[in-house]
Amino acid sequence: MATKSKDLATPAMPTEAAQAQRFEKARSAQSTALLEDYVELISDLLASSGEARPTDVARRLGVAHATAIKTIARLKREGLATSRPYRGVFLTEAGKALADRVRLRHRLVVDLLMAVGVPADSAEVDAEGIEHHVSDAALAAFRDFLAQRG
Amino acid sequence: MATKSKDLATPAMPTEAAQAQRFEKARSAQSTALLEDYVELISDLLASSGEARPTDVARRLGVAHATAIKTIARLKREGLATSRPYRGVFLTEAGKALADRVRLRHRLVVDLLMAVGVPADSAEVDAEGIEHHVSDAALAAFRDFLAQRG
DNA sequence: ACCAAAATGTAGCACAGGCTACAAATTGGA
């Protein structure tokens, strides 16, 4: 045995810098997770019923309507949405683009989970949180994996 | 075609209640994610160097030491850790148990990601966020999947 | 033994995202 390792079952800790960078990335993903869920949901509501009312958004997210309105205000601040009083919420081009990316990613994550044997209902629940932490590299790997086992 | 569906590529939206429950679960997972990362890290530091100083914890997490100290205070409030000034942080039995569960889950997620083709470095980064949203059902599926392809 | 550097702790700020309570506008049914 060439390398001197204390315990094969216990991998060495990463360097401080590397570990800090991983945590920082997870924190940043978490900070955009909510916006992603909102635009995906708004896009779905627009597609399925032609409008996305703050009250509907709130009900679907399971939060108070005041909470939804505040977050929608943040979407507007960040250039992802617009809204007209009593006419609902709409997505900007940037918002639409984000919604499309997020929806694809969401589906791919659900498919991958089911492909490795996760029950459908668990897959749906877990994907809602997991999706926000899946990198493009992982997404690409998921696609390849799913393609190869048709 | 028996069912009348508008678009096969666009699955119907879940019911309001089901969707709200999913989002609620994701929110709750997110609220414990930070605690999980702290106890796992503290456990690693204790195992590898015998002590876990707030400054080390902060450096590894990439946050200011004041931030780490505050979160450690929350760990203590929640019965996961204790600390003696200038002697570092220690885990309670509950904290140790949580750390062990979290470490196993973290490794399993990394292994699963690599097994489906995600590059090792991406797997490590993504797992840091994903792990907190993986249900027991999914974990069991991951284990089975990994076992079956030895 | 002492003092400077490092570590630790505290205080106070900002912002996000929950909540409830209340106010105002709109809508639709009688």
Added chain:
DNA sequence: TCCAATTTGTAGCCTGTGCTACATTTTGGT
């Protein structure tokens, strides 16, 4: 038409998690 129910918006509170600045304690090298 008009009023009550619904929807929307606002205000103010709390908690969590970042930050910086400053104070205190401990430690270690001379």
